[in-house]
Amino acid sequence: MVVNVNQKEIRIGMVGYQFMGKAHSHAYRDLPFYFDPKIKPIQKAIAGRNEAGVKEAADKMGWESYETDWRRLIERDDIDVIDIVTPNHTHAEIAIAAAEAGKHIITEKPLALTVEEAEQMYDAVQKNNVTHMICHNYRFAPAVQFTKKLLDEGRLGKIYHFRANYLQDFIMDPSFPLVWRLKKEVSGSGALGDIGAHSIDLARFLVGEFKEVVAMMETFIKERPVGEMSGGLNATSDNRTLGEVTVDDAVAFLTRFENGALGTFEASRFAGGNRNKNKFEINGEKGSIRWDMENMNNLEVYFTDDEPGLQGFRLINCTEELHPYTEAYWPAGHIIGYEHTFIHLVHEFLNGIAENYQPAPNFEDGVKNQQILAAIEESAETKQWVNV
Numbered sequence: 001m002v003v004n005v006n007q008k009e010i011r012i013g014m015v016g017y018q019f020m021g022k023a024h025s026h027a028y029r030d031l032p033f034y035f036d037p038k039i040k041p042i043q044k045a046i047a048g049r050n051e052a053g054v055k056e057a058a059d060k061m062g063w064e065s066y067e068t069d070w071r072r073l074i075e076r077d078d079i080d081v082i083d084i085v086t087p088n089h090t091h092a093e094i095a096i097a098a099a100e101a102g103k104h105i106i107t108e109k110p111l112a113l114t115v116e117e118a119e120q121m122y123d124a125v126q127k128n129n130v131t132h133m134i135c136h137n138y139r140f141a142p143a144v145q146f147t148k149k150l151l152d153e154g155r156l157g158k159i160y161h162f163r164a165n166y167l168q169d170f171i172m173d174p175s176f177p178l179v180w181r182l183k184k185e186v187s188g189s190g191a192l193g194d195i196g197a198h199s200i201d202l203a204r205f206l207v208g209e210f211k212e213v214v215a216m217m218e219t220f221i222k223e224r225p226v227g228e229m230s231g232g233l234n235a236t237s238d239n240r241t242l243g244e245v246t247v248d249d250a251v252a253f254l255t256r257f258e259n260g261a262l263g264t265f266e267a268s269r270f271a272g273g274n275r276n277k278n279k280f281e282i283n284g285e286k287g288s289i290r291w292d293m294e295n296m297n298n299l300e301v302y303f304t305d306d307e308p309g310l311q312g313f314r315l316i317n318c319t320e321e322l323h324p325y326t327e328a329y330w331p332a333g334h335i336i337g338y339e340h341t342f343i344h345l346v347h348e349f350l351n352g353i354a355e356n357y358q359p360a361p362n363f364e365d366g367v368k369n370q371q372i373l374a375a376i377e378e379s380a381e382t383k384q385w386v387n388v
Contacts, residue, residue, distance in 0.1 A: 010353060011044040011078055013103075015070040015094055016085035017057035019233070020108050020135070021046070024083055025061035027342035034328040035347050038354035041081075047073040070094055074101050081353075084108060088193070089186045092117040095132075095363075099124035104131040106349055110197045110373060111366030113188040118370040122363040131353045133345065134366040136201040138278060140344035142336070143299040145324035146316075147282070147289050148206060155303070156284030162207045162257070163264040164199035164280040166191075167271035170233045171249070177227020177237035182245045190247030192217065193373055195278070196267030200372050201361060202280055208259045210372050210388045215253035217380040219245055220270055253376050255388075288313070297335040 012028055014021060028041040046063040047070045048054030058066040067073045074082060074097050082098035084091055084107035092112045098105050105125060111134050112118040125132040138144060150156065168191075171182070180186040181194060204210070222245055227237030250268035257263060271277065278293035290300035290313065300313040319335060321327045325344050329336050352359035372388055379386040 008039045008354070009042050010039045010104075010350065011042045011080045012083055013045045013047065013073045013076065013079035013081065014043075014063070014083040014085060015047045015073060015090075017046055017048050017054055017061070018085075020085035021057065022061060023137075023339060023342050024085055024106075024135075024346070025063070026339050027346040029062050030339075031343050031346055031350070034343065037347060037350050039350050041346070041350060044079055045073055045076065071097070074098050074103060080104060081106065087180045087186050088188050089113055092121050095121045096124040099128045099130050099132075102128060102130060104349075104353055105363075106133045106135060106346075107366075108135045109201070109366070109369070110188060110193045111363060111370055115367070115370045115374050118363070118367045122367050125363050131349070131358060132363045133349045133352075133359055134361050134363060134369075135342075135345060136198060136205075136361045136365070137341040137345050138198050138202060138293060139205050139361060140325070140341045140348070141291075141293070141296050142323045142326050143291050143296060143316075143318040144202065144206075146299060146318050147291060149324070150289065150301070151206060151282070155286065156282065156289065157286035159207055159257075159259065159261040159282060159284045161262055161264070161283040162203050162280065164203060164266070165277060166195040166199050166267045166279075167274035167277040168195060168233075168269045169272045169274055171221075171269045172272060174221050174224070175237075176224060177239075178224035178243040178245060179227055182224065182247055184246040187247055189373060189377065190219070190245075190249055190251075191267040191269045192248055192251045192376060194267075195269070196251055196265065196376075197369055197373060198278060199265055199267060199280065200369050201365065203255075203257075203263055203265075204365070204368065205361070206280075206282065207261055207263070208257050209368070210263070210375075211256045211258045212385050212387045213253050213255045213372065213375050213379050214385045215251060215376040215379040216383075217248040217251045217377070219247070220249045221245060248380075251376065251380070253379065293338075296338070296341075 043063045045065045047067040081104045223242040225237045226239040255263035281290045287303040299316045302313045348359040375386040
């Protein structure tokens with residue numbers, strides 16, 4: 001890597017330190033190793049309520065200091081960016097306070113619990129003229145970015161279908177604890193907001209805006225033992241008390257896009273054997289594209305104008321230098337992983353700050369995604385089509 005002697009620094013403060021905290025911390029640490037960012041991220045401070053836990057996280061993940069109150073983090077003059085990796089119900093309060101303090105903001109998804117909260121967050125960043133992003137990291141897999149390039153070039157022509165499955169199985173065991181992800185007042189929704197939101201963002205990024213939706217949702221296990229997350233998607237419980245699950249375990253919905261394409265979506269955390277099956281297929285008049293996060297470096301592409309006898313899906317390993325972001329890494333065929341999607345997202349975020357442009361996906365995307373989530377919930381409740 002060539003050192004940029006004119007490179008400025010930007011000081012990061014992160015609220016939260018578990019699963020996504022680890023992913024984001026790694027991105028800040030490794031970004032300057034692979035890329036030459038216009039501003040270098042400095043991991044200044046991390047905040048969490050449990051002092052022992054946040055101190056350990058700070059030491060392990062490379063943060064210079066820690067706080068036990070996120071408000072103190074925002075008050076600090078040596079913090080330029082607030083990175084929010086906390087449970088969903090805290091996003092709005094933290095982000096609005098950070099915007100009012102003039103801090104740039106990056107937050108995990110979904111943006112908020114409700115459309116109203118999301119709109120308040122968007123208003124705050126607009127009013128205070130700060131850079132903002134929402135962490136839909138799957139946009140930044142090289143194969144997904146290459147898909148976008150092919151679509152923008154018209155290689156598939158008119159789009160007919162977008163179908164997506166986001167399938168996991170980590171809560172199938174009835175003894176899996178009642179953690180915050182299973183409480184509506186904390187998470188907003190279950191499989192819909194946790195993983196379905198990623199499919200919605202990819203659909204909007206690749207195909208276009210939603211026009212209307214019709215949906216069904218189901219909660220298969222109604223009660224669970226009370227417990228807490230313990231890192232990654234693991235959880236523990238020392239409590240025999242049962243609590244009510246108040247979110248969906250699975251959702252399926254259809255959409256019509258504004259451009260006339262049809263969309264089919266499924267998100268479930270009860271799909272046994274699927275650890276993180278984030279998959280989409282796009283069908284157009286000139287061909288089709290398939291992608292699966294569990295095999296994230298590969299893209300399957302089919303073109304209708306291939307000669308007879310040779311037609312079919314071809315496999316493209318998106319690790320060539322001409323594929324998005326991959327020039328920064330290894331020779332062709334030397335694959336990259338999940339963590340690099342966060343590096344690419346942070347790279348765009350910091351470049352946006354440095355060059356004074358608003359990168360995407362941002363809080364405006366977050367509002368639009370939240371409107372779709374709300375329409376899906378309304379449709380599942382009313383059993384009718386709902387306009388977005």
